[in-house]
Amino acid sequence: MGDISEIEVIAPNFKRRLSGVTSTIVQLIPKQIEFGCRIVTLGPGLPENLPKLGWSRLPGLWMRPRRHRVRVWHARRNNEMLTGWLMKAVLRMPLKLLFTSAAQRKHSHYTRWLIRHMDAVIATSAGSGAFLQVPHTVIQHGVDLKLFHPPETADDRMAATGLPGRYLVGCFGRVRHQKGTDLFVKAMIELLPQYPDWTAIVCGRVTAEHRAFGEELVKSVAAAGLSDRIRFLGEVDDIRPWYRRATLYVAPSRNEGFGLTPLEAMASRTAVVATTAGAYAEMIVPGETGAIVPPDDGGALTKAIAAYLADPDDALRQGENAVLHVRSNFAVEKEAMAIGEIYQTLLGPRLIESR
Structure with a gap:
């Protein structure tokens, strides 16, 4: 996405090797874009077809997006939560912080501290939600039915x-x-x-x-x-x-x-x-x-x-x-739509109509 003012959601991926989190991002973002989400990735280890924000363009996040007063920073790992918190709380960038939690274990004091500073939290299952000590929304992962399908040939x-x-x-x-x-x-x-x-x-x-x-x-x-x-x-x-x-x-x-x-x-x-x-x-x-x-x-x-x-x-x-x-x-479209509703709540009302 060339114009940074059009970017409304940033999905960081701070892990180079393929993981379950990375696989989720790879499947989810194309569907979110299909539904009109103005989202980009940030970080290594992702396919070239996904829209990316380069590290050198991060200072541009001090500028508000064209249609809203804030952007959403959607973290899925501790280091991504910390980066979002630093940009919002220390650098005063206009961000709303969202965290998706998949872990089914007691979180460390550090992780709990980070989670408490998020503006919204998603749990990927009822099991992972049971370990959260903050309000959250359960949105289960989905699968891309075009990529994963019954035998054809x-x-x-x-x-x-x-x-x-x-x-x-x-x-x-x-x-x-x-x-x-x-x-x-x-x-x-x-x-x-x-x-x-x-x-x-x-x-x-x-x-x-x-x-x-x-x-x-x-x-x-x-x-x-x-x-x-x-x-x-x-x-x-x-x-x-x-x-x-x-x-x-x-x-x-x-x-x-x-x-x-x-x-x-x-x-x-x-x-x-x-x-x-x-x-x-x-x-x-x-x-x-x-x-x-x-x-x-x-x-x-x-x-x-x-x-x-x-x-x-x-x-x-x-x-x-x-x-x-x-x-x-468990269609990925269902997951994308549910997450989109969280994004819209965090972004708030539009300042102007889309051109």
Whole structure:
């Protein structure tokens, strides 16, 4: 956006590597723009197609926007809240501060102090809202149904993978203890010898600090003689086709913020087994679109997965239900509209009509 006077909302992204927060921004902003929101991003790690505000243009924020007396600074991390507070309270820029909270844990004193200085707060789930000590609005994340959709071409089918078996069960995300990747692998080692029609994949990056964890998982699979049926694909270029190829998706996280992957899987016509971490329990209908188990309970996770491996037809049925459920309740457009209402409240009435 060339004219800074037209900018009304700034969505900072102060993390270079891809994360759940970054993924949310990437999916959400194009929809917000479609709905007429005059929004830009600030920071690294975002696609070139998103409108950006360069750091050198920050002094321009002292100037009020053309249509309102203030702008909205929409933070999603502590450092983004702090930057917004400094610009508003210290530099006296005309800003209203909005924070979206996804964490389901007790906040530190520092985080609580920052949150108290926000003008409005959004919780991404009832679970995350329960840890807030300020008034807030619950707005659940949505998924872009144009990007995540049921199989359409031959490349979206299990047969296109070249992997053995008829059905695919997947676990996607960073490979680490927090994500419960080990619980998934242990379940697969136990179950796959009983269900020869199924193959398992793990997709996700292994960072240096978790390399030993990842290597132990690979060794355990090799020791079980299942290296051909439990594959570690690493960080794939495009995860979306893998959702469509899978008949079952497993989200075994021990703890999570919100967690978009079950929604992405369900939108792709894939049933989901997930723990109660993050907002998973608020997005899955047990017995209809998937199953929910306690976090860090390998026995319960294995039992839930086994039911689907034993009855692929039921997994396919629940995948069909999942698409309808996500379309009705978790479209990203619904999220964008709800956030837009918060923006309008913070911006206040227009000073002049749009030209």
